[in-house]
Amino acid sequence: MDTRYNHFAIPKKEPMKPKYKKYRQWMLIVALALFLWNCSDDDNNAEGDGLSRMFTPGKIDAESRTTSVKLTWQPSLYTGGLDVTYTVQVSRDTLFADASGVEYEEVVDTAGITLTDENIAARRKYFARIKANALDNTAESYWMTSGSFAIQGVQNMLPVYDPERRATSVTLRWKEGTEFNRMEMTPVIGAEENGEAILGDPVEIPLNADDVASGFKVLENLEPRRSYQVEIYQNSSSMGYVAFTTRLQTVYAYTVSPGDDLKAVIDNAGDGEVIGLEPGVYELSGTKFNIDGKTVVLMSTSGNPENTILRTNQFTLMNDNAGLSFSGITFDLGGNLYFLDVASGAGATFKNVKVNNCIIENAATSAFRTDRADLYRIDTIQFSNTRFRNMEGSNYWMLHIEKTEVKLLELDNCTVNNIGRGIIRMTKSLDMAPKVVINHCTFNNFGGNGTNNTLFDGGSNIIDLTIQNSILANMPYEGSTVGTSVLRVNNDAAKVNISNNNFYNLTADGEQFATFPDYSYLTMQNNLEETLDWNASTEDFSLPQDSPLRTLSTEGRALGDVRWTY
Missing domain, CATH: 2.60.40.10 (Immunoglobulins)
Incomplete structure (x- = not known):
């Protein structure tokens, strides 16, 4: 067969010539000699390397506790009834590369040891290695190294507020x-x-x-x-x-005092420039602030809303790109209608609305009303570490977010008390599905005017709603009545999760209990009905030290606004 152009053809094998038989015989003789030499060497080391391997302790397990960690391991093979001891070394270095890195060492006569916070530091990651010590004619074993472990540590510190x-x-x-x-x-x-x-x-x-x-x-x-x-x-x-x-150091473009013209500063500030308010009371109850096509940033220089008080009328978002970021200020509306409003007329695409560590009080109607035009868009509306109080309006919800497409609406670590009609309303038909999160909030004395769905009314919109780690108490508002439903999100494509909350005294008229809807897409779990001693005049919502509500949250912390745990 011609294979010059067929690269996959297999050439015909020639018969093996007799000279290769003698070569193979010599190879067999050499291999046999090597085998016998190795067997002799293994016999000479049987008492050393072989037993050292069998003598090595087994896998190490760690059981972490508050003030100690217990290490246990499988005893060395064939040591039952023998006086075997083990050396235990502890280091933060998994390789034990440096002997000086061994922070604790002990010899024990059992297959276990308990290390306390007197031996090693709590809340630090450590590794242990253990060997069986030499016994009679048997050399010490190899080291067996554990995975990482730590003592949990006593915890009396509270999370930073x-x-x-x-x-x-x-x-x-x-x-x-x-x-x-x-x-x-x-x-x-x-x-x-x-x-x-x-x-x-x-x-x-x-x-x-x-x-x-x-x-x-x-x-x-x-x-x-x-x-x-x-x-x-x-x-x-x-x-x-x-x-x-720690936070970044704030750089103020403007720093103002109560006697300065704050309205002129806001009007002249550039987009996103930070305006610092020195402590004091700013008497501007007749002043309306327009936020026109830019983000206005107001921050108290003290970081304390109790000593930086702005008595004002309202802030109005106007035109595309308007937004705001407020922090560390008390906004006393003094009976004026709104804290935040939007301009009437054509809709707009606003930037974010973020309010942190503020007090918003004494608005006659609503904290934020947006139903002024056909459609507004806002990426994020976020209130965090903020108190809302004393808004007795009968016509609007506290957050009346109608005719507005919002990607995220969030109340986080907020306290809401003495609120008239309801908390959040988003009933107008929306083309998008907003995410609404109420987390670690405390609500007391809210809902009125015979209204249903006083906590949240999403109408028939597709909404992803989460209410968790919160306390809802004393509905309706003192002297008023509400319907029997706490919330509404009436769309099979919606998601509603209500978990790890406490509900106390939620009634329609002081007698009939209010209820949550029986939606197939509503999940309710880990909720309590623990009695509280709050009423309409309560201002301090601290939980008793022995209250079960102090450990019910999804993080094992207290329910409600975390400010009340300090």
């Missing part, structure tokens, strides 16, 4: 009735490739009896935009831990 986290200071708080005498604050100066924090040098902060009794400590002279880790101690025992990151 977001408005108290500033660029160069932070307020740290802890549980009452616990003794401490010092803190250690450590800056985070970088990160390893695996995400582990690289820590700087810790700074010790003494705590005296007055500090401990007050329940808080203000730390100052911090670096802006820097992460810190703080641990609180009683002598050498860790009693709590918290981490936080």
Whole structure:
């Protein structure tokens, strides 16, 4: 067969010539000799390497606890009844590359050890390696290394309240009735490739009896935009831990005082320029502010709405690209109709509306009304860490977001009390499906004028609604009545999730209980009906220390606005 042009043809094999038989015989002799030599070598080391492997402890398990971690392992093979001991070393280095990195070492005579927060630090990731020590004529075993583990640690520190986290200071708080005498604050100066924090040098902060009794400590002279880790101690025992990151330093384009012309400053400020309000009372109750085609940013320089009070009429969004960001201010409407409004006429596409750490009070009708034209668009309407109170209007909801397409409407860590007709209304037909989130909010004394769906009325729109980690109490508004339905989202394509809340005294007329609808797309879970001692005049919504509501949230924290847990 001609294979010159057929690259896949297999050439015809020639018969093996006799000389290769002698070559194969020599190879077999050499292989046999090597095998016998290796067997002899293994026999000579049977008491060393082979038993060392069998002598090695088995897999290490870790059970983490509040003040300790328990390590257990499978005993070495064939050691039943023998006096075997094990060496345990603990390090933060999984490779144990440097002997100086071993932070704790102990010899034990059982296949387990309990490490306490006196042996290793709580809330730090560690690794252990364990070996069986030499026994009689058997050499010590190889090391067996564990996965990572940590002591959970006692936790008496409270999470940092977001408005108290500033660029160069932070307020740290802890549980009452616990003794401490010092803190250690450590800056985070970088990160390893695996995400582990690289820590700087810790700074010790003494705590005296007055500090401990007050329940808080203000730390100052911090670096802006820097992460810190703080641990609180009683002598050498860790009693709590918290981490936080300071804010960016605010750069004010304008700083105004109560005697300055705030309206002129707002009118002349550029898009997004920050206007700082010094503490004081701004008497501008007859002034309406127009926000025309730009984002207006108002911030109190103190970060405290209790000492920066703006007595005003209302703010009106006008034309495309109008938006606002307000922080740390009390807006006292003094009986004027609205806090926020939109201009009448043609619709517009606005920028975001964000209000954080503010108090909005005494509006006669509504906090935000948008039903002035055919259609408005806003990406985000967000109220966080904000109090709404004393809005007795009978015609409009607190957030009357009609004729408006919104991607996200969010109430987060807000307190809402003494509100007349209802909370949120979005009943006009929408071409988009907004997401509405009510999270960690406290509602008290709300709903009136015989209205149904006083918490949320979405009409027949497709809405993704979540109400979680909140407390709803005392409906209807004192002296008024409501219908029997708490909310409406009447569309099979909608999603409604109501979880981890507490409902107290939600009635139609003081006797008949209000209800949630029986939608197939509504999920209700982990909700309670815990009795509260609140009424229409309650202003302090702190939860008792032993209340089950302090641990019911999805994060294991208290329900409602977190400000009431401090």
